[in-house]
Amino acid sequence: TDVKKIAVIAGDGIGPEVVAEAERVLKRTEEVFGYRFETEHALFGGIAIDEKGTPLPEETLTVCKSADAVLLGAVGGPKWDNNSKELRPETGLLGIRKALGLFSNLRPAVVFDCLKDASTLKPEVLEGTDLMVVRELTGGIYFGEKFRREGSQGQEAVDTCVYNVTEVERIVRQAFEIAQGRRKKLASVDKANVLETSRLWREVVNRVAPEYPDVEVEHVLVDNCAMQLLRRPASFDVIVTENMFGDILSDEAAMLTGSIGMLASASLGEGSFGLYEPVHGSAPDIAGQGLANPIATILSVALMFRTTFGYAEGADAIEAAVAEVLNAGHRTSDIAVDKSKAISTTEMGDLIVAAI
Amino acid sequence: TDVKKIAVIAGDGIGPEVVAEAERVLKRTEEVFGYRFETEHALFGGIAIDEKGTPLPEETLTVCKSADAVLLGAVGGPKWDNNSKELRPETGLLGIRKALGLFSNLRPAVVFDCLKDASTLKPEVLEGTDLMVVRELTGGIYFGEKFRREGSQGQEAVDTCVYNVTEVERIVRQAFEIAQGRRKKLASVDKANVLETSRLWREVVNRVAPEYPDVEVEHVLVDNCAMQLLRRPASFDVIVTENMFGDILSDEAAMLTGSIGMLASASLGEGSFGLYEPVHGSAPDIAGQGLANPIATILSVALMFRTTFGYAEGADAIEAAVAEVLNAGHRTSDIAVDKSKAISTTEMGDLIVAAI
Numbered sequence: 001t002d003v004k005k006i007a008v009i010a011g012d013g014i015g016p017e018v019v020a021e022a023e024r025v026l027k028r029t030e031e032v033f034g035y036r037f038e039t040e041h042a043l044f045g046g047i048a049i050d051e052k053g054t055p056l057p058e059e060t061l062t063v064c065k066s067a068d069a070v071l072l073g074a075v076g077g078p079k080w081d082n083n084s085k086e087l088r089p090e091t092g093l094l095g096i097r098k099a100l101g102l103f104s105n106l107r108p109a110v111v112f113d114c115l116k117d118a119s120t121l122k123p124e125v126l127e128g129t130d131l132m133v134v135r136e137l138t139g140g141i142y143f144g145e146k147f148r149r150e151g152s153q154g155q156e157a158v159d160t161c162v163y164n165v166t167e168v169e170r171i172v173r174q175a176f177e178i179a180q181g182r183r184k185k186l187a188s189v190d191k192a193n194v195l196e197t198s199r200l201w202r203e204v205v206n207r208v209a210p211e212y213p214d215v216e217v218e219h220v221l222v223d224n225c226a227m228q229l230l231r232r233p234a235s236f237d238v239i240v241t242e243n244m245f246g247d248i249l250s251d252e253a254a255m256l257t258g259s260i261g262m263l264a265s266a267s268l269g270e271g272s273f274g275l276y277e278p279v280h281g282s283a284p285d286i287a288g289q290g291l292a293n294p295i296a297t298i299l300s301v302a303l304m305f306r307t308t309f310g311y312a313e314g315a316d317a318i319e320a321a322v323a324e325v326l327n328a329g330h331r332t333s334d335i336a337v338d339k340s341k342a343i344s345t346t347e348m349g350d351l352i353v354a355a356i
Numbered sequence: 357t358d359v360k361k362i363a364v365i366a367g368d369g370i371g372p373e374v375v376a377e378a379e380r381v382l383k384r385t386e387e388v389f390g391y392r393f394e395t396e397h398a399l400f401g402g403i404a405i406d407e408k409g410t411p412l413p414e415e416t417l418t419v420c421k422s423a424d425a426v427l428l429g430a431v432g433g434p435k436w437d438n439n440s441k442e443l444r445p446e447t448g449l450l451g452i453r454k455a456l457g458l459f460s461n462l463r464p465a466v467v468f469d470c471l472k473d474a475s476t477l478k479p480e481v482l483e484g485t486d487l488m489v490v491r492e493l494t495g496g497i498y499f500g501e502k503f504r505r506e507g508s509q510g511q512e513a514v515d516t517c518v519y520n521v522t523e524v525e526r527i528v529r530q531a532f533e534i535a536q537g538r539r540k541k542l543a544s545v546d547k548a549n550v551l552e553t554s555r556l557w558r559e560v561v562n563r564v565a566p567e568y569p570d571v572e573v574e575h576v577l578v579d580n581c582a583m584q585l586l587r588r589p590a591s592f593d594v595i596v597t598e599n600m601f602g603d604i605l606s607d608e609a610a611m612l613t614g615s616i617g618m619l620a621s622a623s624l625g626e627g628s629f630g631l632y633e634p635v636h637g638s639a640p641d642i643a644g645q646g647l648a649n650p651i652a653t654i655l656s657v658a659l660m661f662r663t664t665f666g667y668a669e670g671a672d673a674i675e676a677a678v679a680e681v682l683n684a685g686h687r688t689s690d691i692a693v694d695k696s697k698a699i700s701t702t703e704m705g706d707l708i709v710a711a712i
């Protein structure tokens with residue numbers, strides 16, 4: 001087999017702990033399936049600010065660019081929250097997305113049977129929920145011009161939301177294709193009754209939709225979508241939306257599953273390159289104590305296998321191993337009902353590795 | 357007593373039906389409490405497009421401006437959805453907010469005991485939920501410059517989000533004052549890790565906070581807020597946020613109470629003037645059939661009494677009447693468990709009027 005290069009960014013907080021378990025899973029799949037990985041670690045986020053004076057050092061970008069995929073733990077923490085903009089972990093996150101051309105963020109929100117009770121939603125409402133938010137990740141108000149100026153009413157701040165047809169079309173087409181591989185339903189979310197960028201968005205969706213006649217499309221206003229996710233989560237299949245709306249709705253969708261500690265995400269560019277990371281944050285409050293749940297990061301490896309490498313067998317094996325361990329009743333403290341029986345980060349890693 | 361002038365805008369869909377019941381409530385409070393109201397009807401929204409060729413006719417603005425308060429039913433419907441921008445009901449809504457200087461939208465989200473089961477959230481999570489979203493209503497990306505232009509990647513659309521310190525300060529101060537009259541907790545929601553307008557927003561909150569030392573303030577990122585509303589709704593008291601985030605979060609908050617058909621809202625300007633309306637929409641699918649629930653509109657009258665007129669006694673009486681009728685088991689079909697026992701819009705109005 002050819003060697004796949006993976007850039008590994010452990011990051012801050014619980015990042016290093018959960019990434020360490022994911023790397024053991026990688027190793028295990030080399031033994032079992034004969035895959036060959038070459039991993040290279042790189043500094044990013046808060047730790048890069050501390051050690052290199054910038055959240056996204058040039059070397060890190062070089063490592064990522066020469067890799068086939070990136071595995072990211074988590075970044076950020078209170079230590080850097082009051083830094084100036086250029087010295088904040090988030091700035092590194094936006095920078096790496098742009099520099100690697102990761103225009104598409106896939107955020108699957110699924111319900112793990114054994115975690116149904118962890119949701120604040122009624123089980124009968126949640127039943128069958130399995131949706132995917134496809135969020136545009138390198139455009140919109142995140143990347144438009146931002147500045148301050150003096151106005152007649154005192155200082156004012158400006159953010160600019162810009163989308164061009166090319167940007168919208170590539171993410172919309174990707175969402176249609178993803179829907180074709182799923183339940184063939186696409187909800188395009190916008191605020192076309194107010195925003196010009198949303199009207200452009202909707203025009204593009206309507207223009208390309210006839211090329212995907214097997215996919216049923218609906219336009220949903222963002223405020224209504226925030227409601228419908230609560231009302232009828234199981235009725236959604238794929239949701240495609242712009243950057244800011246996607247940030248909000250993907251977190252809402254993740255939280256309603258009750259499985260937020262278990263969800264993986266992928267950020268993709270052109271071709272097969274992708275950055276994979278757990279949906280959860282760096283959880284500085286529990287960092288370094290062996291309390292973190294490594295499952296979302298381990299499932300990010302499965303997502304990487306399937307999406308970037310086409311290693312379906314390995315992906316299936318990882319997912320099956322996670323399911324097996326959970327079904328046997330093993331829980332880290334975040335998902336344990338009886339906290340006194342909770343196992344540690346490495347114990348969870350051991351069990352999953354053994355089950356592959 | 358002096359005569360209070362109320363501009364009544366029935367609007368579209370179920371608007372006329374629910375407003376008619378609210379007007380009967382107004383009349384009843386004249387008899388019981390000796391208030392005196394002069395109501396003047398005005399065309400707005402879809403019906404104004406049909407009859408006057410514009411969603412917000414000049415006469416309507418004149419009627420509103422000469423009134424002490426505005427009572428609005430609901431506007432919009434599929435009939436006008438594909439109209440050009442100037443001929444859409446929403447354009448009238450944005451226009452009336454701007455023209456009347458209604459910079460603050462109060463969206464209380466409370467749980468009606470008898471409707472707890474209507475929520476998709478578990479009752480124990482919902483327990484004690486009683487929050488108020490204070491949404492900035494005349495600024496931000498809703499009202500910034502919007503345009504199309506040709507770019508190097510094809511046509512592009514631009515929306516501009518602008519806030520000045522004066523705008524932010526007046527809404528933030530109002531939210532602090534509202535919090536002082538409630539449980540003294542304020543969550544200011546922004547996206548300060550990405551947006552310049554959010555950083556300005558946060559600076560203003562931090563600058564004025566010391567003037568309200570009795571109010572506990574927290575800054576919550578918008579994506580996290582979308583999650584926390586689901587996780588711990590009862591922990592919120594007042595949420596203050598900018599226009600677009602407020603649109604999304606207030607709808608999410610309303611939906612999670614399960615009582616969306618029952619919630620009132622106020623849009624306020626400087627002084628005591630305000631526009632009051634139910635949170636629900638025009639529900640064209642059930643319009644004209646006597647199926648609509650008039651309670652949210654009737655409770656909007658109570659909110660008007662308390663907020664604009666200082667008629668606490670009348671407000672209390674309306675709210676008590678609604679509670680009494682609900683506790684006696686009467687339901688319109690939207691909230692009835694047994695639909696065959698549902699009563700009509702006017703029957704609900706009759707019962708509430710009789711209970712005042």
Ligand SMILES: CC(C)[C@H](C(=O)O)[C@@H](O)C(=O)O
Nearest residue numbers: 090091093094247549550579
């Ligand atoms: C940290 C922040 C800049 C980031 C975003 O808003 O994109 C995060 O919320 C996410 O969703 O990855």
Ligand SMILES: CC(C)[C@H](C(=O)O)[C@@H](O)C(=O)O
Nearest residue numbers: 193194223446447449450603
């Ligand atoms: C109809 C639309 C323009 C409006 C808004 O976004 O403000 C509505 O959603 C609301 O919340 O009143």
